[in-house]
Every structure is written in structure tokens, then in C-alpha cells.
Amino acid sequence: MKNTILILFLGMSLSCLAQDSQLFQNTWYLHNLNINTQNNVPPINSEVMSISLTLNTNNLNTNNYNYFSSWVCESLGGEVDYDDVNQNFMFTSLAQTLGGGCYQTSNANYESLYFNYYFNNVNNPFEYSILSNSDGSKTLTVSNSSGDKTVYGSVVLSTHEYSVNRFSVSPNPVLDELFISEIAGLSNFSIAIFNINGKRVLSLNRSNLKTESFNVEKLSKGLYFILFEDKLGRIEMKKFIKK
Known part of the structure; x- marks a missing residue:
């Protein structure tokens, strides 16, 4: 996946x-x-x-x-x-x-x-x-x-592998600390953040994410896509705005 x-x-x-x-x-x-x-x-x-x-x-x-x-x-x-x-x-x-x-x-x-x-x-x-x-x-x-x-x-931006409400991110827009709900029970997953041009700007996994939040203060202002992938290869996409 x-x-x-x-x-x-x-x-x-x-x-x-x-x-x-x-x-x-x-x-x-x-x-x-x-x-x-x-x-x-x-x-x-x-x-x-x-x-x-x-x-x-x-x-x-x-x-x-x-x-x-x-x-x-x-x-x-x-x-x-x-x-x-x-x-x-x-x-x-x-x-x-x-x-x-x-x-x-x-x-x-x-x-x-x-x-x-x-x-x-x-x-x-x-x-x-x-x-x-x-x-x-x-x-x-x-x-x-x-x-x-x-x-x-040429491909769809799809989130169908998960229930739409499986994860949520807040606050949105965000200034510094971005919180992710519903990940505490997952033992193996990765997170990737992409800007609107498709460039990966941040990558995380369960081992280096100690809490349900991480800092995005250094990101430039604008729209971003955050992708979650679990050990089964299922993914979900969310959007957030860095202010």
C-alpha cells in the first residue's frame, strides 16, 4: 500500500x-x-x-x-x-x-x-x-x-479504506501543535504530510510519535494533506491548514 x-x-x-x-x-x-x-x-x-x-x-x-x-x-x-x-x-x-x-x-x-x-x-x-x-x-x-x-x-484522492471518521486532526487551522484522535490503540502505523504540490514535508511512525500530537510550527503557511497508513496497508487522508 x-x-x-x-x-x-x-x-x-x-x-x-x-x-x-x-x-x-x-x-x-x-x-x-x-x-x-x-x-x-x-x-x-x-x-x-x-x-x-x-x-x-x-x-x-x-x-x-x-x-x-x-x-x-x-x-x-x-x-x-x-x-x-x-x-x-x-x-x-x-x-x-x-x-x-x-x-x-x-x-x-x-x-x-x-x-x-x-x-x-x-x-x-x-x-x-x-x-x-x-x-x-x-x-x-x-x-x-x-x-x-x-x-x-490520473488517480483519485481516496479515503475509502477507512471509515471517514476514523481519525481527526485538530486544531484546524493549526499554528504549532497538531493533535490526532483515535491513534492510541494502533501499535504500528506511519504518518506522512504532503504540501499542495505533492512534496513530502514530514514523516513519522509509531516509534517516534510518543503522544497523540506533533509539532508543525516549522511548516510554511498553506494547505497540507496528512496520510495515515497502518500495518495492513490501509490508508486515510485528512486535510489541514497551517496558519
Whole structure:
């Protein structure tokens, strides 16, 4: 299961892959939506397990090679034209379905924020880049003319191996000491903390974690992901903000 942790975050290379075919070879899962330098991590709950993006080569409705489709509760779809030389694309059409929408307010708000990222820039090109990670996974970044960006991965950020409420971290946001609940009964586990760029910034295990807390004072301000792994290889992910 250590490979699972790697698949989630590790090893982003600096080489950018320009081959357009990679866009179509993967289902992409939203990892972050950065607007006005503010990170907006997608919700993970019973209504929204993941937010996916596909670029289809054989869409049944349009028979168009370049078709963009993304889903939250509703679907966002449109035709796109690609500029392989400049690595960007523009929409020639874009629309969303009008079904029941999300029932949870937080999901509905996030869906609106995400869809408007594309709607509000529909007449301008979106630049894209694909990074190949050392574990074989890929990261797709789509940027608009304002510098906002969406970050997708070829794998889902998943917490399904544990009950969602197995662990909790507090306080959140945190200034110095971060407390973790429900770990006292675990005899063998490891903890890894990653920043929003996928870089591991801290690693701990049961032997060097004497209490249910550890100090994060030296971390820079921002959003972090904390991953717990037990001896069976099961993992759980939580998010926290360092202030």
C-alpha cells in the first residue's frame, strides 16, 4: 500500500509531456482548484466521491474527437479545439446539465465554483501541461488567462479504506501543535504530510510519535494533506491548514 501513497502524491517530475494523446488516455480527477491564489480542494463525501474529467475521442452525442466532459452532481460538457504547439485549448461550445443538482450545500457551492472557472473564461484559451510522476501516474494542470488553475491527477484522492471518521486532526487551522484522535490503540502505523504540490514535508511512525500530537510550527503557511497508513496497508487522508 506504500505504492498507493506514492500514487496519490509523490514524485512529480519536472519534465512536461506535450503529447496531446495523453489527454485522451486518462480519466482525470480534480485535486485542487486555485482561484485568486486560494486553494479549493474538492469535497469527498457520500454525494461527491470524486470530480472527474474526460476528453473523449468518440462522444455518442457529437461524434466529435475533441469533447470535454466533467462531472460533479451535474455534468459540464463542450467541444474544444486544441493548439498543440502552444499547448492550449479553446471551447467552441460549453453547457451544463440542469438536473436536480447537489443536495448538500457545500457540494453545490463547489460545483458552482468549479463550473464557473470554465464558464467565466469560455472565450479565452486554457493552457495545459501534463507532468509524468515517477510512479507512472500523471498530473494535468489547466490554467486560464488570469492565472487561476485546476489541477487533476490520473488517480483519485481516496479515503475509502477507512471509515471517514476514523481519525481527526485538530486544531484546524493549526499554528504549532497538531493533535490526532483515535491513534492510541494502533501499535504500528506511519504518518506522512504532503504540501499542495505533492512534496513530502514530514514523516513519522509509531516509534517516534510518543503522544497523540506533533509539532508543525516549522511548516510554511498553506494547505497540507496528512496520510495515515497502518500495518495492513490501509490508508486515510485528512486535510489541514497551517496558519
